Amino acid sequence: MLNKLATGAAPLVLLFLFCLLGPAIWPTDPAALNVGAPLAAPSLSYPLGTDALGRDELARLIHGGRETLSVAVPATLLAFTLGTGYGLIAGFASGILARLLMRLLDALLALPSLVVLLCGAALLPLNRVTVGGLIGVTAWFALARVVRTEIMSLRERDFAQAARQLGAGPLHMARRHLLPNIARLLTVNATFLLGDSVLALSALSFLGLGVPPPAASWGSMLQSGIGLMDLGAWWLILPPGFLIAGSLFAAASAGRMFLSEASNQQTKVFWFFSSEKNSLPSS
């Protein structure tokens, strides 16, 4: 079981390690201009070459990754919280409120998220907080819907009825029974959300609406590389493109691992929802 866990999560772990430990292993300054070697092809001194201004591409990728994650991770957390919270409330609500919440969610789901992102990016001053916030606020609709459906089915189950008979209120129900029972689903969705956030940020940056320079992200690096495609500088296009695609793959792989692991055994991922740590089997 540990093996499987490790294999599934390995790409994601590698990606994080690349970004977090990268500067320690390759301490070159990503902003240092080297006028003598613009557009240098990969070599021993520049493993991934340099860009038009002679900046070290590997160092820029590492720092671009940190920039990307520093926006995508908080955005994921925001989307996760919003989606889970809205789903919980909509799942608990009844009557007119329930219908209102659902119609609102349908309307939100109907919005093309890239267009909303672009509008937001055009209207707001661009920095990490606003960009991350924008991505988070536009990414949670599908999760909310999934959570609501699960909550609605769980709250009608016999064990939920039994807990109510014993006097459990909605908060107690959510914390002790509902969230722990969908923990697997939440974990999987959180992983997918991370991939989505990286992609959304890359798309915004590619269109020039991400975090403003000098901070670089993979999306903006890809964009500047494409501008120089005629010069045959493949090392400016392939690596950032590979990393964007790779992070999507890593998220999907980790998500699939959680799914398959949890389907044959309730993994301990749910523990953090439960204040009763002793509700875990001791084995």
Place this chain on the structure above:
Amino acid sequence: MGQTLTLSNVGVALQRGGRQVPVVENISLSLAAGETLAIVGESGSGKTTTALAIPGLLPEGATVSGQILLQGQDLRRLAQRALRKLCGARIGMVFQDPLAALNPTMRVGAQITEAIRLHLGLSRRAAWARAVELLNEVGIEGAAARAADYPHMFSGGMRQRVMIAAALACDPILLIADEPTSGLDADLKEQIFTLLARLRADRRLAVLLISHDMSLVARHADRASVFYAGRCVETGPAASMLRSPRHRYTCALLRAAPRLGGGVPAAIRGAMPEPEAFAASCRFAPRCDHAQAECVATAPALTAAPDDEGHIAACFYPATTPVAGMHVPSAAAPSPALSGESLRVEGLTVRYRRGYRSGTARVAVQDVSFQMAPGECLGVVGASGSGKTSLAHAIVHMVPYEGRVLFRGEPLSTLRGAALRRMQLVFQNPAASLDPIQTAGAAIEEALELGGLRDRRQRRARATALLEQVGLANSLLDRLPGTLSGGQAQRVAIARALAAEPALLVLDEPTASLDVSTAAGLLTLLRDLAVRLGVGYIVITHDVAVASVLAHRVAVMQNGRLVEIRNNVPS
């Protein structure tokens, strides 16, 4: 007359944890055309495994030994493909849960047609006509129109009829019916069995019936085989065998079945061993009151009983007296001083709206009134659809209702928190009533915590005491519901309900999903608890015998109305 099916020395080993574990051994049976043979046993006895071995439907990794002859042809010698072809055409299977066996996205006619076209090679139109004919034969009214319906549009009993029609599609010579009526109420059970009897006579079908219900078997099977822990322990003509059983296990099984005027059903102590722990000697010996040194040393062979032909049993010390006199005398129904009033129900009506905005409503319970004294046990019996479960749900305020319900003098609608906790519901399906990711201990402790017991150590101690009270070891505290047996799970659910110190316990079919001997144990426990704790029960059940074991009074529901309420006369 030639035998349709003959099993000789059949053994089955299943793959378990990487090892081959024998779960069934040395089974020899024979079944003639037009005959019904019942295999009786508790879950885990190997009856379903044996049945599945016949058409080769066992899971991957299973090995079968011995000989399985269908009309003289050895099925074990056939290649996979040939076996599938032969069995598809010659053997019809009816499963326990028709909803699971039928494809929900296919019209029932199409599902029957599928088999016909596959095995008989009829045209689409001819096959459809045949499907309608079959549905007609199994007693579905308006078969031509209903063939186009989907499985969920049929009621439970009708669905089982559809399953039977599908099983008959290719004119089989053998019908294997695995618990075909569990989950149906008494009326529907009778109807299905009448249908099976008619088909058997009309078509000269051989029927292999798998069941744990002794009384049904006695009435509907020609012969019966009792299985215990992978062995056949007794075989004989059904009626006489159940009247004067030889094997001690058969006797115990009969005593465990609740029956009208039969007193408290006697639970069989202990539990059936897991296949890994199967002994070479008599496997029932550890639970048997008559076991001697010989029983734990060697395995008894099947030997003929002196009384009648074909009655054989594997017991060193067989019973010699008929079972009729063997019921435990009724421990006179516990009768506390039934004075005062615990629950008063006046003009209770429950309506379910049919749709979102539609004005029409289905009336599930209509104008029901009764009252109960503290500590009284009221049985509520009725067929499925009579409104008894809706009544129970209204009393615990799980569904909206009209009318008045007073619990300990207060209207139910004004009760909050602690007062409401004095009334608890125990659900029909114990596994579903426990949170799958919460251990038994945590579930009970949660109930205590919600009752205001803050100290964790005290909660743990109280939970252990409660488990003990319902007859469970405290080693079960850390087990998840999925690892508990049905009987254990139901006891945990009862312990959780008792944690709220209820004055009234509403039990919704508490034994319906349990084995006979497990159910007997639970009934004994409930009766015991009623006396010790003075808690009152409302027992919802379709089994009058269950109500008669527990209740002081029995209320009869019919079409949503309470038609009769009478004193239960202890035998």
